[in-house]
Amino acid sequence: MNLHKLMLTENACYKAGRTITVKGIMVHSTGANNPNLKRYVGPNDGLLGENQYGNHWNTYHPGGREVCVHAFIGKLADGTIATYQCLPWNHRGWHAGGSANNTHIGFEICEDGLTDYTYFQKVYREAVELCAYLCKEYGLTEQNIICHSEGYKQGVASNHGDVMHWFPKHGKSMDTFRAEVKALLAADTKEDTEDTAEPVVTYPEKLTSGYYRVRKTWKDSKSQVGAYRVLANAKAAADKNPGTHVFTNDGVAIYPVDDATDSGTADYRIHTVVKGDTLWDIAALYLGKGSRYPEIKTLNGLKSNVIYSGWKLKIPN
Ligand SMILES: [Zn+2]
Structure with a gap:
């Protein structure tokens, strides 16, 4: 599709x-x-x-x-x-x-x-x-x-x-x-x-839409101490507020990491598909232009443009 x-x-x-x-x-x-x-x-x-x-x-x-x-x-x-x-x-x-x-x-x-x-x-x-x-x-x-x-x-x-x-x-x-x-x-x-393998995850330093949210848990939105476009600022806020974590805009805790994950070498990052996302949206979000979705397809070995909630898609850096 x-x-x-x-x-x-x-x-x-x-x-x-x-x-x-x-x-x-x-x-x-x-x-x-x-x-x-x-x-x-x-x-x-x-x-x-x-x-x-x-x-x-x-x-x-x-x-x-x-x-x-x-x-x-x-x-x-x-x-x-x-x-x-x-x-x-x-x-x-x-x-x-x-x-x-x-x-x-x-x-x-x-x-x-x-x-x-x-x-x-x-x-x-x-x-x-x-x-x-x-x-x-x-x-x-x-x-x-x-x-x-x-x-x-x-x-x-x-x-x-x-x-x-x-x-x-x-x-x-x-x-x-x-x-x-x-x-x-x-x-x-x-x-x-x-398909059960989860690829290595890296996250963009600066978001163009959505926020990195610093909270105790994703569900406890009242514990939020701030929302940041810049990942470094979000990490600094989490460091200042013990017990808080940095969450992606769709609720994945990414910092601090409690196991040693090698996230420095990947040449892609991950987008967790949420309901309503199309490849077009995701390409526009990360790559600035929806017409670049063929690159995402290639990287993920997709044969069609159909994607589903919960998929972790690799996005080229
Ligand atoms: Zn009709």
């Missing part, structure tokens, strides 16, 4: 700011022949390309309608397939025209003319990977995934045909889709249990 983030902050749905408890995922397709993400997602982040009509969905009521989804899958300017997350996953979206808005993450696959098998294969696979990722993040299974037309049959969505006017043209259905998500989840679980 090639996951990017661009929140549709001008959309009335985003501004409504309501959250849901995620119980399922609804797959949509746009119903218009335009496979380009820039039609729906904007402004141009350098990868999407310019939408010369300015009619993307980062406006209050796109096309006069109350619509917004959690993500789009389609083409970047260079033709690469990508997923763009447009709302926080637990935000209440406006995609189903029914009660599924209160329970389901909804994403749109950008349709083309519906006859190009190569395009279909790519976006279908991207959608399978997105669903597997969301299932893992929210404790769902493939059984919690429906398309818009299935939602209509269940009485939780408006009367639309997507995606069953398209998938069967290429020998697929929501049943094959669910089966492929299931297979991917099973493969990921196997990988997780095999």
Whole structure:
């Protein structure tokens, strides 16, 4: 999966700011022949390309309608397939025209003319990977995934045909889709249990976002004596306040170290993935530019851009 983030902050749905408890995922397709993400997602982040009509969905009521989804899958300017997350996953979206808005993450696959098998294969696979990722993040299974037309049959969505006017043209259905998500989840679980080695950890001297926090324990936030961008300052504060430790922004105690860990020679540092992180975010955080995520992939031997909470990712220095 090639996951990017661009929140549709001008959309009335985003501004409504309501959250849901995620119980399922609804797959949509746009119903218009335009496979380009820039039609729906904007402004141009350098990868999407310019939408010369300015009619993307980062406006209050796109096309006069109350619509917004959690993500789009389609083409970047260079033709690469990508997923763009447009709302926080637990935000209440406006995609189903029914009660599924209160329970389901909804994403749109950008349709083309519906006859190009190569395009279909790519976006279908991207959608399978997105669903597997969301299932893992929210404790769902493939059984919690429906398309818009299935939602209509269940009485939780408006009367639309997507995606069953398209998938069967290429020998697929929501049943094959669910089966492929299931297979991917099973493969990921196997990988997780095999991968137990924890690499050597070093931490950046100066953070550009987040803080090193000096506390007695991570849970005891009241014991915090300070929060620092600069690691040396945090260590000095911990030295001055016996019983305190330096914690990373996501709660890993890193100083003082009570065993002799060799942390001086690594040419990378570690980021512990938290819920909602994408490779794009992490690359932007540490390397200044999300487009540098291929370096992180290479260093960690990753084959896709899908990452999960709790993973310890090596970040090149
Ligand atoms: Zn739909």
